[in-house]
Amino acid sequence: MNKLVRTKWRELALLVLVPFLTSGCGERYLIMNAAGPVAQIEQRLIYTTIVLVTIVVVPVIILLAVIVSRYRDTPHNKAPYNPEWSESKILEIVWWGIPIVIIGIIGTFTVRDTFRLTKPPTAETPLTIQVTSLNWKWLFQYPGEKIATVNYVEIPTNRPVEFVLTSDAPMNSFWVPQLGGQEYTMPGMAMRLWLQADKPGVYYGHGANFSGQGYAHMSFNVIATSSTGFHQWAQKVKSTAPPLTAVGYKNLTTKQDIVGKQEFSSFPPGMFEADIRINGGMYMKHKLTEATD
């Protein structure tokens, strides 16, 4: 029996490890491949907690294996049998104490980073991008550049980007794993998410909160380029792309469909704010001003 268990465990370990090893280098593990300061904070925190919880998990599993094999009810088992032994102050203090210490450490880091992430990650002047999740696409508006894109977004590197998020459809969640964690988009509300890319590249983004039939297709790329690259790109969009008219916008929001990338040289001013307002933002004035001031 024991031997059987052992071989089964070995098989299991192999099964678990093989795909891990063959799925290529660690680059695939997006949240462990932070490409900016926000994701880096989160990544460090993730590593720290993994190490700390492992300190508890591994001994527990070893202890279990040892105890189960040692105290089996076999005829010749010589291990002590002590059926009434059921209290030990010292032991109980140990296992109330160790988790308390570990949770204390994790908790401290958690609180520190929770506060840290509400502020811009670096001191550069931030860029603001307004994000609206639609049925089933992502609309990005650049209030500074006065351009807009659908299903992809371009950002400059080494500069904090303030994403202001809302939805003109069911709730969704804006997530670019390599740049940092997600935040919900909700109709009638504006939420703020700070992200920053330190390296140029194309980063995978996806809506993370289920929003209906076309939800699986709601992916977008975040393209990070140098500051000059970004301005050239914005200039190009400005001069080559068609404008987004009020009618065009209406089309985007009401048609439930899946579209490819699009870009627009302009959009009706105040569209984002108006959208929040008509979706119920009029009942939540403080939120609206807070996010857009």
Place this chain on the structure above:
Amino acid sequence: MPAALTNFATHFFVLGDPLIYGADASIIIVSIAILFVLTYYKKWGWLWREWLTTVDHKKIGIMYLIAALLMFFRGGVDAILMRTQLVWPGMHFLQSEHYNQIFTTHGTIMILFMAMPFIFAMFNIAVPLQIGARDVAFPYLNAISFWMFFFGAMLLNISFVIGGSPDAGWVSYPPLAGPEYSLGPGENFYLLALQISGIGSMGTGINFFVTILKMRAPGMTMMRVPLFTWSALAASILIILAFPALTAALALLLFDRLAGAHFFTMLAGGNPMMYVNLFWVWGHPEVYIVVLPAFGVFSEVVATFSRKRTFGYASMVASMMAIVVLSYLVWVHHFFTMGAGPGVNSFFALASMIIGIPTGVKVFNWLFTMYRGRIRMTAPMLWTVGFIPNFAIGGATGVMLAVAPADYQYHNSYFLIAHFHQVLIGGVVYGMIAGMYYWWPKMFGHMLDERWARHAFWWFNIGFYVCFVPQYLLGFMGMTRRIYVYPANMGWNTLNLVSTVGAYMMGLGFIFLVVDVVYSVFRGQRDKTGDPWDGRTLEWSLPSPAPHYNFARIPVVTSRDAWWIMKEARRKDTTDVSTTPGVDSVSVTKSKQNAPQTLAQAGKLKPIHMPKDSGRPFILSLCFFLFGWGLVFEWYWLAIIGLLGVLTTLVLRSFETDTSYHIPVEEIEKTEAAYGRA
């Protein structure tokens, strides 16, 4: 007219999908088969008298168990369908719409119609017997609870073939679940099914709360109550305090959908975040409602099969109560990313982690109950030992998720999926299966077969890791939950394939479990003693299956592990008590004096007061079903008929005075004699 009829039919029945035609066909075939068997063997009367009208907690427990296993099958088939769709990036097995319906029903069924009835099965089967009671506090309410659950579950299940399943996720967030985005009756099915079965759960919570506090045998102080019963008490408290929040959330959403209210749409000033809060104020305690009883089962199993007293009984109880309190303080961890400020997120992150402490303590206590024991690796013990690594890992990933800034990354990813399945399967399902194996002889008078049990366990347990470990990694790779297709260039292919293989292995494990049940009904070893495991608590002092009235004489309890102490006293009758190391000699001497009375051998028998069976709980719940059905399709005339039926049965009950009877002494003597316990 025919045009109107076809139009009605195409909206009423779900058409155009071969999978659903298959389901239609199998539902019809199974129904006809059941009707045929009942009629052919003339079993209708028996079914009505013995089951549909029963108020016996043991039979109600068995019906819960059957329902839970059937729903586990249904939810499991859903899981296999989903995993099949995800096996490869561009699969064309399920359409998006269909996939969405399946994960919604899978989640809903597994939590509300599998886990809940499973724990209620165990409550009903074990709690009254463990505390030396003849019944629950409110037997009639107990029957209502069961039938409300049953008809609620039916309402949700029928939606697959009639009207269409809900598809907004088991959490059913507005606005997606609101009238604007979820047309058709699917979402109504969800709301009403949960509402109706929720009434039943509330009843069970109240029932067991009162039963445990009020109906314990003389001498059973709270600190002598078996740990499973403690866990039932803890879960009952959670039910009583948590379910009203769900009821409110569902009712308000129903108003939004049917009456055009705007509780949860921003237009006209409602707020969807309110729904999310209400849902999780119930939802987080809910996961403890289902997992605490599993902890209770593990505590019983570990002590019994290590032949040892539970280690740290007092801290087991304390940790359970700590969890009860803390579980109300953590609900925001389900939406750290919904824009609460850092202060709020920090508070809920810390509270969530702190729950890990009492939970961890329980794991150590189980380990040290085994330490210096004599461990028998029977089927219940196998599932218990299998649970511990699961829960250690699941608990650890839970702490990881509680770290709010890290959760911004894990949230809604496969990491989360892997985590909650690890605790819900590794905790709840393992616990309930352990409990099922453990109490099976008490329910049916025969054992389940150990050989098949091993096949079932190993396939399920290994399949479990093969299925869910890759999902942790997929989470790190950025794979989001609830997607039915995914890009091929992300490196997710192999891991998804492996995960699907694991799901099939678990499916095979479940089939072996069913084989075990069927095999054992015919070939399983019969339990003549009533105490096949050499148990420690009072249920094992009774014959298997226990007689209708449970205890001919109510036992007098003098210590924890009452039955074990009585047996020890008998075993040690001739030897000096003080030679046994560590024995609490006071309790042993005391129990020695009391042993004769408590063993149902002394004292005069008295007539036993029992509740009468009644068909009304069944009819009442059937009327609720009609009411719900009427609202689902907005056929208000039917809803009103159903509601009138509900009111009528309630009024009739209130005029009924003759609700109980006495079992005469001769009959008790006869029954006891038949068990060889004159």
